[in-house]
Amino acid sequence: xxxxxxxxxxxxxxxxxxxxxxxxxxxxxxxxxxxxxxxxxxxxxxxxxxxxxxxxxxxxxxxxxxxxxxxxxxxxxxxxxx
Amino acid sequence: xxxxxxxxxxxxxxxxxxxxxxxxxxxxxxxxxxxxxxxxxxxxxxxxxxxxxxxxxxxxxxxxxxxxxxxxxxxxxxxxxxxxxxxxxxxxxxxxxxxxxxxxxxxxxxxxxxxxxxxxxxxxxxxxxxxxxxxxxxxxxx
Numbered sequence: 173x174x175x176x177x178x179x180x181x182x183x184x185x186x187x188x189x190x191x192x193x194x195x196x197x198x199x200x201x202x203x204x205x206x207x208x209x210x211x212x213x214x215x216x217x218x219x220x221x222x223x224x225x226x227x228x229x230x231x232x233x234x235x236x237x238x239x240x241x242x243x244x245x246x247x248x249x250x251x252x253x254x
Numbered sequence: 255x256x257x258x259x260x261x262x263x264x265x266x267x268x269x270x271x272x273x274x275x276x277x278x279x280x281x282x283x284x285x286x287x288x289x290x291x292x293x294x295x296x297x298x299x300x301x302x303x304x305x306x307x308x309x310x311x312x313x314x315x316x317x318x319x320x321x322x323x324x325x326x327x328x329x330x331x332x333x334x335x336x337x338x339x340x341x342x343x344x345x346x347x348x349x350x351x352x353x354x355x356x357x358x359x360x361x362x363x364x365x366x367x368x369x370x371x372x373x374x375x376x377x378x379x380x381x382x383x384x385x386x387x388x389x390x391x392x393x394x395x396x
Contacts, residue, residue, distance in 0.1 A: 198285065211324060211326070212282055212283055214324070215282050215321065215324070215326040216279060216282060216283075218317045218320055218321065218326075219268065219275075219278065219279065219282075221313075221317060222268050222269070222314060222317050223268070223269060223270065223275075225306065225310050225313055225314050225317075226268070226269040226270070228310055229305065229306050229307060229310055231269060231305055231306075232270075233266065233269065233270050235305065236265045236266075236269045236270075236301070236305060237262055237265055237266065239301070239304070240261055240262055240265070240297065240301065241349075243261075243297050243300045243301055243304075244261070244293070244297060244349045244350070245349050246300065247293050247296045247297055247300065248293075248348065248349045248352070250296075251293070251296075251332075251352075
């Protein structure tokens with residue numbers, strides 16, 4: 173994946189937090205830390221989006237979980253036949 | 255930590271507010287890595303295809319593929335755990351064995367499942383893997 177440079181301005185508090193994470197070796201650089209934060213937020217947004225889709229389809233927990241054992245058997249048989 | 259998620263836990267977490275969703279959000283925000291194996295991926299696709307209408311299904315599958323593309327969820331290919339399946343079948347039925355086999359990989363620390371078949375073998379599996387109910391994981395992972 174190609175990475176493109178941008179300039180951003182952050183409050184000092186956030187810069188300190190990021191630098192602390194880099195110092196602790198949680199991230200190799202400020203860029204990596206910021207990329208990871210953005211990835212996490214995007215993933216949480218998609219989780220919420222998925223939840224909206226289930227509401228849209230009127231699927232409750234029971235409906236969504238019903239039949240999973242049968243699906244597992246189907247996948248097993250298909251894998252075996254391949 | 256590296257956590258393998260079972261299908262029932264994922265659907266419980268993906269669709270609704272509650273303990274499973276809290277745990278999944280925690281795993282995403284923390285520095286844990288979340289994994290699924292080939293069988294679980296296929297089950298996700300099949301369940302979505304069977305439960306969602308065609309238009310919504312397309313959007314749901316885009317989200318699943320987004321997670322895999324951006325490594326929010328990491329896919330373990332079958333060839334990596336296939337050799338563990340025979341051992342797994344000693345503990346659990348043949349349908350669940352591939353998932354248990356994937357959890358036997360040295361990289362995997364936990365398998366999260368709500369499946370009673372897995373929970374029943376929790377004490378028998380002598381490895382660092384601990385199979386937990388969703389509601390138990392928060393206490394054990396911290």
